[in-house]
Amino acid sequence: MKVSEIQESDLQDYLKLEFNDPLIGIFLESAKSYVKSYTGMTDEQMDSYDDIVAVIYVLVSDMYDNRMYAQKNTKVTIAPNIVAKSILDMHSHNLL
Structure with missing residues (x-):
């Protein structure tokens, strides 16, 4: 199977x-954009790697299961969702 x-x-x-x-379609497009931004691949390049399909499935599952920006990662600490944070970091223009 190909990503497309x-x-x-x-x-x-x-x-x-x-x-x-309807969130599934949004998460699918977000997962594809995430992979493209993270790797620098084009749509055609993503289609040439079968394992990228598994990554898309995992990302969509994570986005669906963890729909809150902040999540509890220990008994005391609340941290931002890792995928959401990295998407924002990739698009941030005001990093110091």
Whole structure:
């Protein structure tokens, strides 16, 4: 399978959803953008690596399961969601 062949219905099955959630399409496009920004690959380059499909599935699953920006990572500490933080970091123009 190629990244360009991933359908929302595939992800809905993977997440074991019993309904069509419109967030899946948003998360799919976000996951693709994340991989492209992180790696510098084009859509065509992403299609040439089968393992990138697994990454897209994992990212969509994480985005669906962890829909809050802050998450508890220990009993006391609350930290930002790692994927959300790294997306914002890639697009930040005001880093010191």
